[in-house]
Amino acid sequence: MTASVPSSLKSRKKPQQARANATLDAIFEATIQLLVKDGYPMLTTTWVAERAGVSVGTMYQYFPHKQALIYAVNERYLKILAEKIEHTCREAQGLPAAAMAEALIDTYWTAKTERPDVTRALYRSVVEMDNEALILEFAARTDAATTAMFATAPNKSFSDLQSVSRALVTVIFGTVRNSFERSHSEQEVSDLRGQLIAMCRAYIDSCVG
Amino acid sequence: MTASVPSSLKSRKKPQQARANATLDAIFEATIQLLVKDGYPMLTTTWVAERAGVSVGTMYQYFPHKQALIYAVNERYLKILAEKIEHTCREAQGLPAAAMAEALIDTYWTAKTERPDVTRALYRSVVEMDNEALILEFAARTDAATTAMFATAPNKSFSDLQSVSRALVTVIFGTVRNSFERSHSEQEVSDLRGQLIAMCRAYIDSCVG
DNA sequence: CCTCAAACTGAACAATCCTTCATATCATCT
DNA sequence: AGATGATATGAAGGATTGTTCAGTTTGAGG
Numbered sequence: 001m002t003a004s005v006p007s008s009l010k011s012r013k014k015p016q017q018a019r020a021n022a023t024l025d026a027i028f029e030a031t032i033q034l035l036v037k038d039g040y041p042m043l044t045t046t047w048v049a050e051r052a053g054v055s056v057g058t059m060y061q062y063f064p065h066k067q068a069l070i071y072a073v074n075e076r077y078l079k080i081l082a083e084k085i086e087h088t089c090r091e092a093q094g095l096p097a098a099a100m101a102e103a104l105i106d107t108y109w110t111a112k113t114e115r116p117d118v119t120r121a122l123y124r125s126v127v128e129m130d131n132e133a134l135i136l137e138f139a140a141r142t143d144a145a146t147t148a149m150f151a152t153a154p155n156k157s158f159s160d161l162q163s164v165s166r167a168l169v170t171v172i173f174g175t176v177r178n179s180f181e182r183s184h185s186e187q188e189v190s191d192l193r194g195q196l197i198a199m200c201r202a203y204i205d206s207c208v209g
Numbered sequence: 210m211t212a213s214v215p216s217s218l219k220s221r222k223k224p225q226q227a228r229a230n231a232t233l234d235a236i237f238e239a240t241i242q243l244l245v246k247d248g249y250p251m252l253t254t255t256w257v258a259e260r261a262g263v264s265v266g267t268m269y270q271y272f273p274h275k276q277a278l279i280y281a282v283n284e285r286y287l288k289i290l291a292e293k294i295e296h297t298c299r300e301a302q303g304l305p306a307a308a309m310a311e312a313l314i315d316t317y318w319t320a321k322t323e324r325p326d327v328t329r330a331l332y333r334s335v336v337e338m339d340n341e342a343l344i345l346e347f348a349a350r351t352d353a354a355t356t357a358m359f360a361t362a363p364n365k366s367f368s369d370l371q372s373v374s375r376a377l378v379t380v381i382f383g384t385v386r387n388s389f390e391r392s393h394s395e396q397e398v399s400d401l402r403g404q405l406i407a408m409c410r411a412y413i414d415s416c417v418g
Numbered sequence: 419c420c421t422c423a424a425a426c427t428g429a430a431c432a433a434t435c436c437t438t439c440a441t442a443t444c445a446t447c448t
Numbered sequence: 449a450g451a452t453g454a455t456a457t458g459a460a461g462g463a464t465t466g467t468t469c470a471g472t473t474t475g476a477g478g
Contacts, residue, residue: 013454015454015455016453016454016455017444017445017446017454017455018445019444019445019454019455019456020454020455023455023456039336040336041336041337044434044435044436045435045436045437046435046436046458049458054456054457055456055457055458056436056437056438056457056458057437057438057439057455057456057457057458058455058456058457060436060437060438061454061455061456064437065436065437066435066436066437124335124336125336127248127249127250127333127334127336128250132392135390135391135392136391136392139391163400163401163404164404166397166401166404167400167401167404167405167408170384170387170388170391170401171380171383171384171387171405171408173383173387174380174382174383174384174385174386174387174388175379175380175383175384176383177383177386177387178379178380178382178383178386179379179383181344182344182345182348182379183341183344183345188375191372191376192372192375192376192379195372195373195375195376195412196376196380198412198415199376199380199408199409199411199412200408201415202408202411202412202414202415203404203407203408203411203412205411205415206407206410206411206414222424224424224425225423225424225425226424226425226474226475226476227475228424228425228426228474228475229424229425232425232426253464253465253466254465254466254467255465255466258428263426263427264426264427264428265427265428265466265467265468266425266426266427266428266467266468266469267425267426267427269466269467269468270424270425270426274466274467275465275466275467419478420477420478421476421477421478422475422476422477423474423475423476424473424474424475424476425472425473425474425475426471426472426473426474427469427470427471427472427473428469428471429468429469430467430468430469431466431467431468431469432465432466432467432468433464433465433466433467434463434464434465434466435462435463435464436461436462436463436464437460437461437462437463438458438459438460438461438462439457439458439459439460439461440457440459441456441457441458442455442456442457443454443455443456443457444453444454444455444456445452445453445454445455446451446452446453446454447450447451447452447453448449448450448451448452
C-alpha cells in the first residue's frame with residue numbers, strides 16, 4: 001500500500017533527555033533557515049551544525065547522513081500539514097459540498113503561503129532523497145480525510161465519491177504548487193484562488209447524484 | 210517583464226562546424242539519459258562526457274559549468290513543449306470553449322506522459338539552477354497562446370478573459386504535475402484526466418457572459 | 419597542398435565537504 | 449559521591465568531482 005520508509009533514512013537514535021530534544025529542534029530550525037537562505041546545494045553539514053549551535057558530531061548522532069536530515073525536516077512539515085487538513089475536514093463535515101471544497105482550498109493555500117520562502121525551499125529540497133514514501137503517506141492521509149468529509153455532504157450523493165474526492169484534492173494541491181512556481185503577484189494569486197473556488201463549485205454542482 | 214537569462218548560465222560558444230552540432234546533441238542526449246538513470250545528484254561531468262563519447266574538456270567549451278548544462282537541457286525541453294501548446298492553441302481556435310480546454314489538457318498530458326521518466330527527471334533537475342527566467346518565459350508564452358485561443362470561442366464572452374485563461378492553464382498544468390508526484394496508477398490517471406476535463410467544462414459553462 | 423582556426427583530448431589540479439572517532443562533559447540513579 | 453550511560457566535541461581523514469590548460473587532431477578555405 002504505502003511505500004515503507006527507506007531504512008537508510010531513518011534517524012539514528014531517539015533523544016532521551018531534555019537537552020537532546022532541544023538540540024534536535026535547533027538542528028531542524030537551522031536546517032530550514034539555511035535551506036531558505038541558500039538552498040539545498042549550499043547546505044553543508046558544518047554550517048547546519050554551526051548555526052544550530054552544536055558540533056557536526058552531534059548531528060551525526062541523530063542522522064546517519066545529510067539526506068536523512070532533509071528527510072526528517074520534510075517529514076515533520078508534511079505531518080503538520082496533514083494534521084491541519086484532517087482538522088479542516090473534520091470541521092467541515094455536514095456542510096454543503098462547495099463549502100467543503102472552499103475550506104480545503106483555504107486551509108491548503110494558507111498553509112503554503114504563510115511562509116512562502118519555507119514552502120519554496122522545501123519543495124526544492126526533495127531532490128536528493130527518496131521522498132516517495134513521504135508523498136504517498138501524505139496523499140493517503142489527505143485522501144482519506146477528504147473522502148470522509150465529502151461523504152457527509154447533504155444534497156449530494158456522488159456517483160463515484162473516491163474519484164471526485166481525489167480529483168478535487170489533486171487539482172487543488174496542484175494548482176497551488178503551480179501558482180508558486182510561476183511567481184504570481186499577490187493580485188494574481190488572490191484572483192486565481194477565487195477562480196479555483198468557482199471551478200470547484202461548478203464541478204461539484206455538475207456532479208448531481 | 211520576463212526575467213532575463215542569468216548571464217552565468219549562457220552557453221560558452223556557438224558551434225560553427227557540423228561535428229560540433231553533433232557533439233552538442235550527443236551531450237544533451239547523454240545528460241538526459243543519465244538524469245533519468247541516476248538522477249541529478251549522481252550526475253558527474255565526467256560521466257556525461259564519457260557517455261556522449263567526448264572528453265570533459267569538450268563539454269567545457271560549450272558550457273561554462275555543470276549548471277549551464279542542466280539549464281540548457283531544460284531550456285530545450287520547455288521550448289519544444291511551448292511550441293506544442295502554441296500549435297494546439299492555434300488549431301483549436303473557433304472551437305467551443307470546452308473543446309479548447311480539452312485539447313489543452315490532451316496536449317499537455319500527452320507531452321508529459323509520453324516519457325514519464327524524462328519528465329520526472331527534468332522536474333527534479335531544476336534544483337541547482339536559477340530557473341525562474343525559464344519558467345516565466347514558458348508561462349508568458351502559454352498564457353499568450355491560450356488567451357488568444359479562448360478569445361475566439363463562440364457563444365462565450367468571458368467577463369475577464371485573462372483571468373479565466375490563466376486559471377485554466379494553472380489548474381491544468383498543476384494537476385498534471387501533482388498527479389505525477391503522487392505516482393497514480395494508469396487507471397487513476399485516466400480517471401483523473403476525465404474528471405479534470407469535466408471540471409473545466411463545468412467551470413467554463415458557469416462563466417456565462 | 420598548406421594554413422589556421424575550430425574542435426577535441428584527458429591527466430592533473432584544487433577545492434569542497436561528508437563522515438568518523440577518540441575524547442570530554444553532562445545528567446541521572448543508587 | 450560515585451558510577452554509568454547519554455550527549456557533545458571538532459580536528460582529521462578520505463573520497464569525490466568540477467574545472468583547467470597545454471597540447472593534439474580535424475576540417476574548411478585559399
